[in-house]
Structures are given as structure tokens and as C-alpha cells.
Amino acid sequence: MAHDLVTGGVAMSWQVGFAGGDVRADVQITAEPAPEFGYEFSSTISPLYDEAIAAQTESIAGQFGRPPVRLHCVDSGALPFTWAARLTAIFSMILDRAIEPSTKTKVAPQPGMRRSRLYVPGNTPKLIPNAPIYGADAIILDLEESVAPQRKFEALAMVVSAIEHLDWSSSELVVRVNAGDQGRVDMHVLASAPVTTFILPKVEMADEIVDIDQFLNERNSNVMLFPLIESALGVENAFAIASASKRVTALSLGLEDYTADLGATRTAGQSESFYARSRILNAARAAGVTPLASVFPNFSDAEAVTHYARTAKASGYEGVGCIHPNQIEPTHLGFAPSDKEREDAEAIVAAFESASEQSSAVVAVNGKMVDLPTYNRALRIVRSTEGSR
Amino acid sequence: MKSNAAGRSVPDLSSRGLQPFGGIGQPPMRDEQKSRKIRSCADYPSDGNKQVATLKSALAKAGLSNGMTVSTHHHLRNGDRIAIQLFSAAKELGVKDLVWYPSAVFPCHAELIPFLNDGTIHHIQGSLNGPLGEYASFGNMRDLAVLRSHGCRYRSLQDGDMSVDVAVIAAPSCDQFGNMTGAIGPSACGGLGFAVADAEYADHVIAVTDNLVEFPCAPWQISGNYVDQVVVVDSIGDASQIVSGTTVPTNSPERQLIARNAAQFVLETEILKPGWSFQAGAGGISLSFTIFVQQIMQEREIFAQFARGGSSQYLVEMLESGLVKTILDGQTFDLEGVRSIRENPNHVMTTPFTSYNYHTKGNFASILDCTVLGATEVDLNFNANVVTHSDGQMLHGIGGWQDALFSKCTILAIPTIRNRVPIIRDELTTFCGPGELIDVVVTERGIAINPLRQDLLEKVEGSNLPIKPLAALKADAERLAGGAAERAVPEEDLVGIVTWVDGTVLDVIHKVRKQK
Numbered sequence: 001m002a003h004d005l006v007t008g009g010v011a012m013s014w015q016v017g018f019a020g021g022d023v024r025a026d027v028q029i030t031a032e033p034a035p036e037f038g039y040e041f042s043s044t045i046s047p048l049y050d051e052a053i054a055a056q057t058e059s060i061a062g063q064f065g066r067p068p069v070r071l072h073c074v075d076s077g078a079l080p081f082t083w084a085a086r087l088t089a090i091f092s093m094i095l096d097r098a099i100e101p102s103t104k105t106k107v108a109p110q111p112g113m114r115r116s117r118l119y120v121p122g123n124t125p126k127l128i129p130n131a132p133i134y135g136a137d138a139i140i141l142d143l144e145e146s147v148a149p150q151r152k153f154e155a156l157a158m159v160v161s162a163i164e165h166l167d168w169s170s171s172e173l174v175v176r177v178n179a180g181d182q183g184r185v186d187m188h189v190l191a192s193a194p195v196t197t198f199i200l201p202k203v204e205m206a207d208e209i210v211d212i213d214q215f216l217n218e219r220n221s222n223v224m225l226f227p228l229i230e231s232a233l234g235v236e237n238a239f240a241i242a243s244a245s246k247r248v249t250a251l252s253l254g255l256e257d258y259t260a261d262l263g264a265t266r267t268a269g270q271s272e273s274f275y276a277r278s279r280i281l282n283a284a285r286a287a288g289v290t291p292l293a294s295v296f297p298n299f300s301d302a303e304a305v306t307h308y309a310r311t312a313k314a315s316g317y318e319g320v321g322c323i324h325p326n327q328i329e330p331t332h333l334g335f336a337p338s339d340k341e342r343e344d345a346e347a348i349v350a351a352f353e354s355a356s357e358q359s360s361a362v363v364a365v366n367g368k369m370v371d372l373p374t375y376n377r378a379l380r381i382v383r384s385t386e387g388s389r
Numbered sequence: 390m391k392s393n394a395a396g397r398s399v400p401d402l403s404s405r406g407l408q409p410f411g412g413i414g415q416p417p418m419r420d421e422q423k424s425r426k427i428r429s430c431a432d433y434p435s436d437g438n439k440q441v442a443t444l445k446s447a448l449a450k451a452g453l454s455n456g457m458t459v460s461t462h463h464h465l466r467n468g469d470r471i472a473i474q475l476f477s478a479a480k481e482l483g484v485k486d487l488v489w490y491p492s493a494v495f496p497c498h499a500e501l502i503p504f505l506n507d508g509t510i511h512h513i514q515g516s517l518n519g520p521l522g523e524y525a526s527f528g529n530m531r532d533l534a535v536l537r538s539h540g541c542r543y544r545s546l547q548d549g550d551m552s553v554d555v556a557v558i559a560a561p562s563c564d565q566f567g568n569m570t571g572a573i574g575p576s577a578c579g580g581l582g583f584a585v586a587d588a589e590y591a592d593h594v595i596a597v598t599d600n601l602v603e604f605p606c607a608p609w610q611i612s613g614n615y616v617d618q619v620v621v622v623d624s625i626g627d628a629s630q631i632v633s634g635t636t637v638p639t640n641s642p643e644r645q646l647i648a649r650n651a652a653q654f655v656l657e658t659e660i661l662k663p664g665w666s667f668q669a670g671a672g673g674i675s676l677s678f679t680i681f682v683q684q685i686m687q688e689r690e691i692f693a694q695f696a697r698g699g700s701s702q703y704l705v706e707m708l709e710s711g712l713v714k715t716i717l718d719g720q721t722f723d724l725e726g727v728r729s730i731r732e733n734p735n736h737v738m739t740t741p742f743t744s745y746n747y748h749t750k751g752n753f754a755s756i757l758d759c760t761v762l763g764a765t766e767v768d769l770n771f772n773a774n775v776v777t778h779s780d781g782q783m784l785h786g787i788g789g790w791q792d793a794l795f796s797k798c799t800i801l802a803i804p805t806i807r808n809r810v811p812i813i814r815d816e817l818t819t820f821c822g823p824g825e826l827i828d829v830v831v832t833e834r835g836i837a838i839n840p841l842r843q844d845l846l847e848k849v850e851g852s853n854l855p856i857k858p859l860a861a862l863k864a865d866a867e868r869l870a871g872g873a874a875e876r877a878v879p880e881e882d883l884v885g886i887v888t889w890v891d892g893t894v895l896d897v898i899h900k901v902r903k904q905k
Binding site: 024025044045046047048049050051052056076077078079080129130133134166167324325326 | 642643645646779780807808809810833834868869870871872874875877904
């Protein structure tokens with residue numbers, strides 16, 4: 001547990017990270033006051049990286065002025081980005097400092113298709129480095145639901161370190177920040193990081209988006225926003241939320257919290273959320289942002305995932321949320337256009353672009369007029385086949 | 390120390406009858422193989438009843454004495470209860486300094502460490518893993534562990550490098566004559582193929598069963614004509630433990646991706662074609678590979694002429710659905726495999742002689758179109774290690790790994806990084822398999838093809854497979870890990886010898902240095 005144990009107003013120890021049991025690729029660090037800085041560690045991979053671990057510990061301790069504490073580190077094969085995150089978190093806690101805003105100058109990847117967006121718990125380092133290898137269109141480092149309240153501080157350090165140290169160029173990089181004050185802390189730290197999009201949980205009013213837009217403007221941030229609607233009130237305000245800022249790029253419904261707010265029971269047929277799903281979809285299209293379907297909870301049945309994705313696509317959604325890498329390929333299969341859809345789309349795109357080059361106002365394909373929305377829809381289909389795996 | 394043909398420095402081990410590895414396909418070290426002793430029916434009961442009261446009395450009758458070599462098989466895997474009974478009885482007899490020559494050891498055999506400490510067991514000949522591997526790696530065993538593949542173990546008995554004085558064979562069913570099978574009985578474990586060499590070559594053979602059946606125990610897998618004595622005990626083991634950790638498909642999405650990449654590779658290179666053959670080992674990735682090729686074969690209605698087991702429920706499903714015509718089964722990994730080998734005539738028990746033995750007139754391994762194996766390390770020349778981790782500890786047996794390298798396409802399906810430690814290295818900690826026999830390395834971050842296999846490189850041109858040079862995969866892993874792992878510096882003392890399939894010395898294993 002990330003905490004400082006306080007006795008009579010004096011902090012006695014601090015701890016970050018996890019150890020024991022099935023924990024892998026993490027390092028748990030406990031710090032206690034000491035006359036001068038010092039550390040010790042045990043490692044499941046000793047002696048193979050002992051020198052590297054010592055050098056990194058010394059380096060980061062130096063950045064924090066080598067505070068008078070003794071660190072006890074239990075390493076289960078943590079990668080350097082994890083060591084950096086845990087050390088940064090514990091020194092910041094000891095010195096009562098906030099996590100420093102990320103200032104890396106890497107360019108955030110631009111959003112492309114969003115058929116699949118993979119949620120990755122932000123404080124579980126063993127799951128983070130491999131997230132880009134599964135071919136998800138977007139990867140969401142989650143600071144909200146998957147992180148216990150008392151772990152928010154160290155999770156933010158972990159997400160910053162992961163963004164800065166790992167290669168995310170193959171996917172749209174998204175961070176689900178927290179709601180409320182912690183969300184402001186998260187966005188302050190990540191405003192200049194190479195993050196493409198923030199997912200904002202539990203949005204209910206357009207004013208919230210306006211405030212966050214202003215908050216990010218003050219930090220010269222380019223990060224886009226993806227509000228998650230998770231309440232009846234949010235559903236009622238969906239269009240206003242989606243239209244509240246040019247930063248808003250997508251909209252989705254969080255089904256678990258929404259059905260709880262309704263007092264409904266979530267069913268396989270999802271009839272209880274039909275209205276909300278339709279409303280969100282309509283609001284997103286009306287506002288010109290991408291409608292994305294909710295996560296699908298079953299990850300062991302590939303056919304069910306494909307069916308869910310296919311149904312979402314037929315409804316007009318452009319992607320679904322994935323909670324497990326095994327859902328990605330079946331999701332892409334569900335969003336893959338049929339051969340006829342692809343051929344028709346290619347014909348529409350070619351005809352429309354050719355007409356545009358010739359400044360022609362009238363385009364027809366197979367006897368049907370092609371307008372801009374038809375072209376845009378066809379273009380999405382063509383792009384989805386270009387990146388399909 | 391001299392450098393062998395693998396480029397590894399090995400000491401002069403000629404006093405042990407061992408020569409350095411001279412390369413693949415070199416002439417045998419000996420011209421003649423061991424002859425079996427002539428036995429006479431006159432020395433055995435004419436009514437065929439060879440039963441004796443206890444294992445202790447059987448060992449005494451066998452003349453068990455100090456310094457002898459005793460053997461057991463590993464078909465009961467982590468449920469084996471025979472080794473402990475064997476050495477408990479030997480201890481009661483006051484016998485010391487036994488050499489144990491198992492076909493493999495499992496974590497359950499940690500209970501033998503007290504027998505190593507008290508001198509009942511002098512040392513273990515063979516691959517070591519788990520707690521026994523750790524025990525030996527730190528120099529606690531009195532002599533070296535000589536690591537042999539399954540085929541090499543058979544060859545060692547056949548060539549006479551090793552002589553077994555007393556073989557104790559766990560028999561899930563047995564009659565009083567000694568005919569035995571692993572296919573039936575409360576401790577059924579499938580085939581008994583690994584015990585065949587011991588039955589054929591040991592001076593004295595004791596069958597131990599917890600299911601004595603009426604004569605004849607038919608169909609038998611090992612004939613009672615090899616057996617000296619039969620002993621009935623309460624239990625030879627726990628058949629449910631046949632399913633040990635390495636016989637379950639992986640749940641890890643990363644490892645599933647590796648298995649899927651391997652399956653896609655054999656499809657796109659047309660190795661997977663009508664009438665093909667394959668072998669996938671006991672590891673989670675290999676088993677997942679079997680599941681993925683099963684899906685592909687179902688979708689495309691492709692059948693395999695045969696598959697080499699270790700059999701599992703997945704191979705059995707393929708056999709019963711007609712996707713695989715025959716299973717040639719070296720060992721049975723789960724209870725569905727046990728059922729199948731009992732019921733299905735196309736599920737055939739094999740032995741290391743038929744499948745893997747190098748000093749014979751051919752074997753099944755080289756007939757295989759494809760084998761999917763694991764490894765602990767690979768170097769940039771595709772040489773690989775399977776017995777030690779990068780810290781030098783013996784943690785895995787060779788098993789059939791070296792023998793299976795002779796397939797037409799050998800694929801190592803491995804992660805690029807384990808617990809921060811990159812698997813692809815400049816130099817192996819322990820050399821177990823020559824790169825010229827390893828064709829492809831499939832990982833979660835890409836697929837590397839051995840440049841010696843230009844035919845495969847041509848096949849994948851224009852495909853969507855993530856083909857990369859091995860060096861690029863190494864660089865990817867090192868980027869994540871913060872550089873290559875330091876090389877563990879061992880002690881000077883040796884603790885193990887890694888032999889090649891022909892019995893020559895590929896490498897030696899040094900004592901692991903204790904951390905301060």
C-alpha cells in the first residue's frame with residue numbers, strides 16, 4: 001500500500017509497489033528515516049542487473065538530494081521504467097512533493113482507427129510494456145477504476161514513467177484520468193506528455209468539459225478529450241458534452257456505472273441500456289465526434305467478442321473497449337468490412353476524390369449520388385481495411 | 390580446457406569416457422554396443438509368479454549394495470511415489486552411495502535431498518530441475534550431473550556409457566510375471582516408453598505396482614520376460630499429478646501471441662499442409678501452438694499424418710476428430726491422453742529408441758515436418774540453452790529437446806524477455822543445442838529465421854508475418870531491460886556436464902556463486 005505511516009505526527013515509513021505471491025516485474029520499496037541516505041535490495045534476478053539497479057537507485061536518489069532515509073527494495077524483475085517510477089514516487093512522498101509534470105518532447109501519436117482500445121491498469125507494471133504488441137488501435141493507461149484510492153500517487157508516477165520510457169508509437173496513447181481533484185492532478189502532470197487523449201470518467205455536464213478545456217489551454221496542452229458518460233444525467237446532456245470543446249474527439253457510455261445509476265440490472269441483451277446507447281451514438285454523430293461502444297466483459301469467448309463488435313459496427317459505432325489482449329483480434333474481425341462493403345467504399349472514395357480534383361460538384365457511383373457524409377463513411381471503411389490484422 | 394566444435398571450453402573428461410563434441414553427424418565413439426546378459430528360465434519360477442513381499446526384500450534379493458546404479462522412470466511426473474520408496478528401502482538396508490539414473494526428475498523429488506545429504510544417494514545422473522537443480526547448482530552433490538537427452542539416455546545404456554544395476558519400474562498395472570502397462574489402474578499414466586531401456590538393459594528389474602492383475606496383463610507395454618521380481622505396494626503415485634505445471638496451455642496473452650505467431654508461421658510457409666507432421670512439447674506455449682494449429686486445420690480441413698506426443702487432450706481431440714491420423718506418444722501429459730492410449734489403436738506408445746535414439750537405423754524425430762520447443766537462452770547464431778537460466782542454475786531438463794532439433798523445421802517459441810532478462814544473448818550461459826539445427830525463433834515481438842534457411846526466408850517474402858533479424862529482437866529486449874544482463878560469474882568447480890545426443894561433451898556447468 002502506498003502510504004506514510006504516521007505516529008504522533010511523525011512519519012515513520014513509506015511504501016510503494018507490490019511484492020510477494022504472484023507479483024512479477026515490480027519492486028516494492030519501503031523507506032524509513034535514517035541518519036543518511038542508504039539502500040538495500042533483494043532481486044529475483046540477482047546478480048544479473050545488480051550493478052544497473054544500484055546505479056539507477058543512486059542516480060534518482062541524487063536527483064532528490066539523497067534524503068536521509070534507508071530504502072528496502074524487494075525486486076521481482078522490475079524493468080528500469082518501473083524502478084524509475086517507484087523511486088520517484090517514494091522520494092516524492094518522503095519530501096512531500098507532487099509528481100513532476102512530464103516534459104518529454106516526444107510527439108503524441110495521432111488517432112487513427114479506434115476499433116479496439118485496450119485498457120491497461122496503470123499501477124500494474126508487468127502488464128504495461130507488452131501492451132503495444134497486441135495491435136490495439138488505442139492503448140489506455142488507466143489511473144481510475146483499476147487503481148485503489150490509496151495508490152493514485154504511485155500510479156501517476158508509473159504512468160508518467162511508462163509514457164516517457166517506452167515506445168508507444170504504434171497506437172493512439174490514451175490515459176484515463178480520475179474524476180474530480182485527482183483528475184486535475186493527473187492532467188496537470190500529463191498535460192505536456194506525449195499523450196493523444198484523456199478519457200474523462202463520469203462526465204455529466206458540458207461545463208465540466210469547458211473547465212477542463214480551459215485548464216488544458218492554460219498549460220498549452222494539445223491533448224484531446226474523450227468523455228465517458230456513466231449516469232442518467234450525463235446521457236441527457238450527451239450532445240452538449242460532446243459539443244462543449246473542440247478537444248472532444250470521441251464519446252462513449254460506461255455501462256456498469258450507468259446501469260447502477262439507473263437502478264437496472266445489466267443483462268446480456270442490454271435492453272436496459274438501449275436508450276442510452278442510442279442517445280450517446282446519436283449525440284456523438286451530431287457533434288461530429290467518434291462514437292465508441294462500451295467494453296465487453298467476456299474475454300475468453302472470441303466468437304462472442306466478434307459478435308459484439310459486429311453488432312456495434314452495424315449500429316454505427318467505430319470501436320469497442322477491450323479489457324484483455326485476447327479481445328483485440330476478434331474485435332478487428334468484427335469491424336472488418338465485407339468484401340462488397342470494401343469494394344463499394346473504394347469505388348466511392350475513388351470517384352469522390354477524382355471529382356474533387358476536377359472541381360466537379362456531382363458524383364454518382366452505381367447510380368447513386370455520393371455526398372460528403374457518404375464519402376466520409378466510405379473513407380472510414382477503406383482505412384479500416386488498410387490497418388486490419 | 391580445450392575448445393570443442395561448439396566453441397565451448399571443456400576440460401579433459403576422458404577419464405569418464407567422455408570426448409568433446411566434434412560436430413553434428415560425427416562417427417560414434419565406440420564400434421560395439423552393449424550386449425545383454427543371457428538369462429535362463431531355470432533361474433525363475435516355472436509358474437511365472439515372481440512376486441515378493443516388499444520392495445526392501447526385492448532390493449535385498451537383487452543384491453543392492455554400495456555404489457550401485459539404480460533407475461526409475463518419470464511417467465508419473467510430479468506424482469511419482471516410487472523414488473522415495475526405493476531410497477527409503479535402500480536406507481533401511483544400510484546401502485550407501487547409490488547413483489540414481491532417472492529418466493527425469495520433478496519438483497516432488499525434493500524429498501530425496503535428505504538421502505543425498507545422508508549419503509544414501511551419492512549423486513544423480515541426468516538432467517536436474519526444480520529443487521534438485523538448485524541443490525546441485527550450488528555444489529551440494531558429490532559428483533557431477535551428466536545431462537543427457539531422452540534419446541541420449543537410451544543410447545548411453547545401449548552403448549554402455551551407463552550400466553544400471555537395478556531398475557525399479559513403477560507399473561500402474563502388472564501381473565505376477567511382470568507384464569506391465571501404464572494404461573490402466575488407479576495410477577494410470579499412459580505409456581511406459583521411458584522405462585523400456587531400463588527393462589532391456591538393467592542387470593536386475595523390479596516391477597512395482599499398486600494394481601496387480603491376473604495373468605496376462607494384456608496388452609502389455611513392457612514384457613515380463615525382462616522382469617526379475619514383482620512387488621505390490623499401496624500406491625506408486627498420484628496420477629492426477631501427471632498434469633504438472635508445464636502441461637497446461639498458457640493463459641498469458643504474451644505467450645499466446647507467441648504461439649499464434651508460430652502457428653501462423655507454419656501456415657504461411659506451407660509447413661502446415663495436408664499430410665504434415667508436427668511435435669509440440671510440454672510447455673504452455675507449445676501446447677497453445679497445438680490449439681492454434683488445431684483451429685487452422687479445422688477451418689481449412691487439413692489433416693496431419695501423425696503428431697508426436699507428449700500427448701494431451703488437445704492432440705487427442707485432433708486424433709478423434711480425424712485431424713491427426715496417428716499419435717506417436719512418448720509420454721502422456723494428462724488423463725485424456727491416458728484414456729486415448731488405452732482405447733485408441735492409432736494412439737501408439739513410442740520409446741526413446743524409436744523416436745529419438747541417435748545410434749540406431751534412423752528415428753522418428755527427423756521425419757517430423759516441424760517441432761516447436763522452448764529455450765532459456767538463444768545466441769545470435771541461433772545456438773540455444775535449455776537447462777540453465779542466465780544466472781547459471783540448472784532449472785530445466787534437456788528432455789527430448791536435443792533429439793527433436795533434428796526435425797525438418799525446428800522452431801523455438803520463446804519470449805524475448807523473462808523477468809527483465811533478455812533471452813537473446815551474445816553468449817550462452819550453457820550451450821545445449823547447435824544453431825545449425827534451429828531454424829526459427831518465434832517471439833512476441835517478431836519472428837527471426839536462421840539465415841541458413843534461405844528457403845524459409847523466401848517463403849515469407851511478402852507475407853504479413855513480423856519477420857525481423859534476431860539481432861533486432863535482441864535490441865528490442867535490451868532496450869526494455871536497460872541493456873544486456875551481466876554475465877553471471879560462476880565458481881571454478883564443475884557441477885554438471887551437458888552431453889550431445891551422441892554422448893560427446895557440449896558444455897560444462899559450473900557451480901553457482903552464492904550471493905553476498
